[in-house]
Each structure stands twice: as C-alpha cells, then as structure tokens.
Amino acid sequence: MALRLTIEGLVYGGSGIGRAPNGKVVFVPYTVPGEVCTVEVTEDKRDFSKARLLSIDEPSPVRVEPFCPLFTECGGCHLQHLPYEAQLEWKTKIFQETIARATDLELVPQAIPAENATGYRAKATFHVEDGKVGFFRASSHSVVELEECPLLMPSINKTLKEIKESLPEAVHTIDVAVDVDTDKTTAIFYTEDAGCKLDIPHSTVLKGYEVRVKRRFQRGRGRLLYRRGETDCSYTVEGVRLLYSASVFFQVNPAMNRRLVQKVVEAVGKDVTVVDAFCGVGNFSLPVAKKGCRVEGFDIDGVAIEYAKRAAGLNSIEVAVFFPLDVERGKVLEKIAPSVVVLDPPRGGCRGLATEVAERAVERVVYVSCNPSTLGRDLKEFLERGYRVVSSTLVDMFPQTHHVESITVLTL
Ligand SMILES: C[S@@+](CC[C@H](N)C(=O)[O-])C[C@H]1O[C@@H](n2cnc3c(N)ncnc32)[C@H](O)[C@@H]1O
Incomplete structure (x- = not known):
C-alpha cells in the first residue's frame, strides 16, 4: 500500500x-x-x-548525496544522506527525547563531534557467501560484496583486498582488527571445515592471523585450528598500553575512544576505590588506576580479562585487579564497597546491576551507554533511589550510523 x-x-x-x-x-x-x-x-x-x-x-x-555507492543496500550505515553536523544534532535530540520519555529528565548533553566522519573504524567483521566478501544487507543475512568501506581505516581495506585473493571457500566469517599503535592488522578466519588450509602470501599490513573452527552464526570464538604470526594488538591511551585481539570487545573508534576514556577518568576522580563492571580489556580500568585509583574490573569474557591482566603487568599497574564474572549474577558488591562504579554494559543495558548499585548507595556512578533506550530504563533505578545526574556527554563514536554513545555521571 x-x-x-x-x-x-x-x-x-x-x-x-x-x-x-x-x-x-x-x-x-x-x-x-x-x-x-x-x-x-x-x-x-x-x-x-x-x-x-x-x-x-x-x-x-x-x-546530501551519500558518498558510498552501497548506502541503503549495505546494513552498516543509516545517516549518510545527512551532513555530519545534522547527524550529530539529531543524535543529540534523539538522546534527549529518549531519556525524557523514560525518566522526565531534561538533559542537555555536551555533544563531542567525531574527529573523523569516515575512515575511523579499527575493527570489522566480514561475511562470506558464494565467493562474495562483505557486510550484511540491511535486516538480512545475505552478503553485499565490498571492494572497500569508507568507514574503515585504510589498513583494514588493504587487508580486505589482500585476503580476498587467497581465501578458501570454507571460510564463512573474518574478523579484522587494527593494531592502533603500529597500524598493522590481525585477522581471525572462521570455518566449519577442520581441514581448512589458508595460506596468505606476504602482506605489508597483516601481521598475523588465526583460523578457527566455528559454525556460521554460532556465538563464541570456536576452536583454534592454527595461528600464524603475531595476533595481539596494542593501543596506547592516557599513557597506558592496552592489549587486545580481533576476538575480544574493543572500542571501534580509537580517536574518539581517547575522548571517552578522558571523560571517564575525569568523572571518576583520584584516589578512590572503583568497580569497573564491564571492563573488557581494561579500557577504563587501567587509565583510571594510573591516576591513583584502586580498581577491580569484571567482565564475562575470560579472554578479555587475561588481556587486562597482562596489560596491568606490562604497564606496572599494581592497583588494578581483574576477574572473569557475569556481573548480572555475580553479586559484585557483596565483598567490595567502592565509592565509584563504572558501568559500560552491552546494548541491553544492566537493569539488575543498576538496581544493586543504587540499593548499595554507591556514591558516584559513571554510566557509559551505547543505547539511550536501555540507559533511560536503568537511569530510573538510580533516580528513584535519590541519585541526581551531574553531567551528560555524547561522544560521537559512530558517524554515519544511528549509534549514540553517551556518558552519564550520577551522584547521591
Ligand atoms: C560495551 S563493552 C565495554 C568494554 C570496556 N568497558 C571497553 O570500553 O572496552 C561491554 C563489555 O561487557 C561484557 N559483558 C557483557 N555481558 C556481561 C555480563 N553479564 N557480565 C560481565 N560482563 C559482561 C562484554 O564482554 C564486553 O566486554
């Protein structure tokens, strides 16, 4: 109709x-x-x-005219038809409206624009279908073939070109990450064929790769089949060298992540005890600890926790300790009484933990969110228990897409 x-x-x-x-x-x-x-x-x-x-x-x-010929066909971008300034204005408005609907709060966030509106992504997952390598079509699992993507860092586009030439049929998914400190890349190739052979000729950009056996669309990392070269990456922020790989969560926009980390460090303050409840590889925990705070970091991903521990050692940071834990079930605050909790949950938010933190009356909460809807829902838990919002910031990590990253600081 x-x-x-x-x-x-x-x-x-x-x-x-x-x-x-x-x-x-x-x-x-x-x-x-x-x-x-x-x-x-x-x-x-x-x-x-x-x-x-x-x-x-x-x-x-x-x-405006979208700059990518695949815009609307590929599911990755949503806003290329708007100039960058209008994208940020609308994201700010959407954030305000979403929070107001959930909480009645009229927040006026500071919006930090992206340093680069293209070429910013340090990580990508490519899918393979009938010899085509690319991203998923909007709302679908069929593949749109890519020569290159304007949102990716040039080193990922170069890696894509090189690996397409020597890709065996059995590979169905490829994760590529940039080692931000060197601008080299690493990759993980997923296959269902335990006999899969992959021989990538010398590359100027890909410094190492893994091949893993995993079913298409299955969660988790699969079984390591073989590894060639160096697959760990590093990224230095606030004087701390973080470690990660293509298989763990890592903020995709390194330039804007610096701004995000600075904001979190500033909001946490100095000489306090901190719980970082979704710590990943220690992106916030380690810079916060370097400023003199005692930090306990928790994440459900044991591999990310191992990277966080190794980076703590590498940077001689002894005041940060890390534990693998499902924080929605783990009763994190039963044994620790921090004065600050940092929350950076996945898109679904963290209602259970938010309630626990609010009920324990933790003095300050720094809530980093990638979804204003679940943020609004979780903020209610704090507001109903006497917290007030002291600052609200948008850090535009994802230009050309609808994603909205924010930091909300709450205090009792
Ligand atoms: C948005 S990421 C943030 C990671 C980190 N703060 C950063 O900036 O890189 C969310 C993290 O939450 C972790 N996670 C998801 N569900 C969890 C749970 N129930 N308990 C603990 N960690 C969880 C994921 O493994 C992921 O590392």
Missing part, C-alpha cells in the same frame, strides 16, 4: 517518522525531517507501521 506523508523527525535506529492519513505512526528509513515522501508499508503493526521509501516528492534542502 503506497502512502504520501511528511517526515516529522528521526528516531533511535535512524528512521524518519511520519503519520499515515489514519494517524498511525510510520517509520521510514533514509528520510530527512521536513521531506514529503511516497512510501510503501512493509510491516503493519497495531500501533505503528514500517515502510520503505518509494520516492522523495519534496526533498529537504538539508539532504
């Missing part, structure tokens, strides 16, 4: 929002507020519909 409607705003996820003649809300990706569009409804729910854009009948003067 085709409809003509006016786009009134953007929502989290990047879609434009308009209204059908019967008043029902309609979400339309790749549109700009103010535009009059003809759309086709693709999903009709009780309270809203989703639609695809058929034509832009009255384009917004703000609209």
Whole structure:
C-alpha cells in the first residue's frame, strides 16, 4: 500500500517518522525531517507501521548525496544522506527525547563531534557467501560484496583486498582488527571445515592471523585450528598500553575512544576505590588506576580479562585487579564497597546491576551507554533511589550510523 506523508523527525535506529492519513505512526528509513515522501508499508503493526521509501516528492534542502555507492543496500550505515553536523544534532535530540520519555529528565548533553566522519573504524567483521566478501544487507543475512568501506581505516581495506585473493571457500566469517599503535592488522578466519588450509602470501599490513573452527552464526570464538604470526594488538591511551585481539570487545573508534576514556577518568576522580563492571580489556580500568585509583574490573569474557591482566603487568599497574564474572549474577558488591562504579554494559543495558548499585548507595556512578533506550530504563533505578545526574556527554563514536554513545555521571 503506497502512502504520501511528511517526515516529522528521526528516531533511535535512524528512521524518519511520519503519520499515515489514519494517524498511525510510520517509520521510514533514509528520510530527512521536513521531506514529503511516497512510501510503501512493509510491516503493519497495531500501533505503528514500517515502510520503505518509494520516492522523495519534496526533498529537504538539508539532504546530501551519500558518498558510498552501497548506502541503503549495505546494513552498516543509516545517516549518510545527512551532513555530519545534522547527524550529530539529531543524535543529540534523539538522546534527549529518549531519556525524557523514560525518566522526565531534561538533559542537555555536551555533544563531542567525531574527529573523523569516515575512515575511523579499527575493527570489522566480514561475511562470506558464494565467493562474495562483505557486510550484511540491511535486516538480512545475505552478503553485499565490498571492494572497500569508507568507514574503515585504510589498513583494514588493504587487508580486505589482500585476503580476498587467497581465501578458501570454507571460510564463512573474518574478523579484522587494527593494531592502533603500529597500524598493522590481525585477522581471525572462521570455518566449519577442520581441514581448512589458508595460506596468505606476504602482506605489508597483516601481521598475523588465526583460523578457527566455528559454525556460521554460532556465538563464541570456536576452536583454534592454527595461528600464524603475531595476533595481539596494542593501543596506547592516557599513557597506558592496552592489549587486545580481533576476538575480544574493543572500542571501534580509537580517536574518539581517547575522548571517552578522558571523560571517564575525569568523572571518576583520584584516589578512590572503583568497580569497573564491564571492563573488557581494561579500557577504563587501567587509565583510571594510573591516576591513583584502586580498581577491580569484571567482565564475562575470560579472554578479555587475561588481556587486562597482562596489560596491568606490562604497564606496572599494581592497583588494578581483574576477574572473569557475569556481573548480572555475580553479586559484585557483596565483598567490595567502592565509592565509584563504572558501568559500560552491552546494548541491553544492566537493569539488575543498576538496581544493586543504587540499593548499595554507591556514591558516584559513571554510566557509559551505547543505547539511550536501555540507559533511560536503568537511569530510573538510580533516580528513584535519590541519585541526581551531574553531567551528560555524547561522544560521537559512530558517524554515519544511528549509534549514540553517551556518558552519564550520577551522584547521591
Ligand atoms: C560495551 S563493552 C565495554 C568494554 C570496556 N568497558 C571497553 O570500553 O572496552 C561491554 C563489555 O561487557 C561484557 N559483558 C557483557 N555481558 C556481561 C555480563 N553479564 N557480565 C560481565 N560482563 C559482561 C562484554 O564482554 C564486553 O566486554
């Protein structure tokens, strides 16, 4: 069914929002507020519909030509049709509206723009299908073939070109990470074939790789089949050398991660006891410990914890200790009474832990979030127990996409 409607705003996820003649809300990706569009409804729910854009009948003067020929086909970007400044303005507005809906708070965040609107990603997962190597199509598991991606650091694009030439059919997924300190790359190739042979000729950029046996779409790392060269990476931030690999969580935008870490270090302060509840490889814990805080870091990923421990040793930081733990089940605060808790959960947020932290009346909470919806939900747990927000910052880690990274500092 085709409809003509006016786009009134953007929502989290990047879609434009308009209204059908019967008043029902309609979400339309790749549109700009103010535009009059003809759309086709693709999903009709009780309270809203989703639609695809058929034509832009009255384009917004703000609209720009996307720089990537695969925009709208590839699922990676959502906002290339907006100039960068407008993307950040809309992300700020979406953040404010989402938090206000959940909590009644009217936050006015400081928005830190990205240093680079392209070429910023230090990590990528490529999928392989029928000889094509690329990213998933929007809302699908079929592969859009890539020559290169403008959001990736040039060394990843170079690695992609090189490995495509010697890739055996049995590989279904490839994780590539940049060693930020040297600009070399490392890769993990996943296959279901335990006899898979991979022989990548000398590369100027790929310094090492692993081949792992894992089913397509299966969670986890799979079984290591073989490793060639050096597969650990390093990244120096606030004078601390962090260690990681292509198989652990690591912030994808190293330039903006520096800003994020600075903000967290500043918010935590000096000489306090800190719990870093989703610490990964110690991205916040180690710079915070270097400033003189005692830190206990927890993460469900034992491999990330091993990297954090090794980096603590490498940097001679003795006041940070790390433990593998599911913090949503582990009762982290039963044995420790920190004055600050840093929370940096995955997209689903951390409602259970947020409640525990608030009930224990921890003096200060630094909540780093990549999803304003779950942040709003979790903030309620704190506000209902007497906390107030002392600062709110957006750090734009993901230009051209809808993702919104924020830091909210709360105190009792
Ligand atoms: C957004 S990342 C943040 C990592 C780190 N703070 C950083 O800046 O690199 C979220 C982390 O939470 C960890 N995680 C997810 N669920 C968890 C849980 N239930 N308990 C502990 N850690 C968890 C993941 O392994 C991942 O390292």
